[in-house]
Amino acid sequence: MTNPTEILPGVIFYSYFSKERKDKVAFMEHNTLVMQVSGRFSLETATQKIAMGAGEMLLIQKNQLGEITKTPLDDQDYETIVICLQEELLRAIALEEQVETGRKYSGPPNVLIPANDFLRAFFQSVIPYIRNPQGAVTARLATLKVKEAVHLLIHSKPGLEELLFDFSEPYKMDLEKFMLSNFHYNVPVEKFARLTGRSLAGFKRDFQKIFGMAPRHWLQERRLLEARHLIETKNKKPSAIYLDLGFESLSHFSHSFKKKFGKAPSEYPG
Known part of the structure; x- marks a missing residue:
């Protein structure tokens, strides 16, 4: 290549x-x-x-x-x-x-x-x-x-x-709906803020009000919950889903998964 x-x-x-x-x-x-x-x-x-x-x-x-x-x-x-x-x-x-x-x-x-x-x-x-x-x-x-x-x-x-020729600023969109649709993308919080039409400070403030936690914490939790759902109900292999859920490496995904749920994703029957 x-x-x-x-x-x-x-x-x-x-x-x-x-x-x-x-x-x-x-x-x-x-x-x-x-x-x-x-x-x-x-x-x-x-x-x-x-x-x-x-x-x-x-x-x-x-x-x-x-x-x-x-x-x-x-x-x-x-x-x-x-x-x-x-x-x-x-x-x-x-x-x-x-x-x-x-x-x-x-x-x-x-x-x-x-x-x-x-x-x-x-x-x-x-x-x-x-x-x-x-x-x-x-x-x-x-x-x-x-x-x-x-x-x-x-x-x-x-x-x-x-x-x-649309030079308008991104409008302040529905943050909850946007994040639930796009949480799996591995991009910095600053870009999520920009895409929802907010400053970084405004994004973090609105996010805390809606989700009750900081963006990075919520993103980690939401991705891990989705991973468990895919492994338990769809019989997906960890190696097939970790990148799609925004994790940079399989080892990082496995470590985070075990810390959250008490056992490694590879321990699930599949």
């Missing part, structure tokens, strides 16, 4: 995974456009599950937690081109084009983009920079390419302006 090539660090990436499936939990900080070159890409969030194959495109809204699965197919390498649509650049485009901003987007957070010749040609135009990465693209040229991508997106699917 090789690491993703950054054509322009933080803006344009070319991902390449040779013949092996890869799963990861990601915090999507920026709006992101993904073009699938080969293989299968799937994204699962608390509200959506989307998959796409070669030639398909997906626009991912900023400020989301999700599990991404990258799967090679038919003895082909897994390949994607990823365009990061950072807010600073989107604000510049909105000013240049006099786009009305300030409205809160309320549609689906992840949108499959209908394939068309213009977007296909755009991604084809990025390929030469991928294949000749040694200083072939300047920051100015990369910025122009990203602007081109934004204009083509708006042209291909009217209404995307509301998603792309």
Whole structure:
């Protein structure tokens, strides 16, 4: 496996995974456009599950937690081109084009983009920079390419302006509902706070009122309870669930489980 090539660090990436499936939990900080070159890409969030194959495109809204699965197919390498649509650049485009901003987007957070010749040609135009990465693209040229991508997106699917140019702050969402849906993601408490539209101090204060304990303590307890449920009622193996429940290692999971319930997860019949 090789690491993703950054054509322009933080803006344009070319991902390449040779013949092996890869799963990861990601915090999507920026709006992101993904073009699938080969293989299968799937994204699962608390509200959506989307998959796409070669030639398909997906626009991912900023400020989301999700599990991404990258799967090679038919003895082909897994390949994607990823365009990061950072807010600073989107604000510049909105000013240049006099786009009305300030409205809160309320549609689906992840949108499959209908394939068309213009977007296909755009991604084809990025390929030469991928294949000749040694200083072939300047920051100015990369910025122009990203602007081109934004204009083509708006042209291909009217209404995307509301998603792309939503610069409103995350609204203060239902913290209890959000945490019960997303507790298994292994991300810092600071990101949970941001995603619920709160400062870290405000998040901890509201969390204590709702759950009666600190966030880190609750997350540990909730993940362990879910683990016991999966092991006892679903006959799941500890090695098959510890990563999905936000534990970084099997040994850490087993130690925490035994401390909580008095016996190791491997001692359960299965």
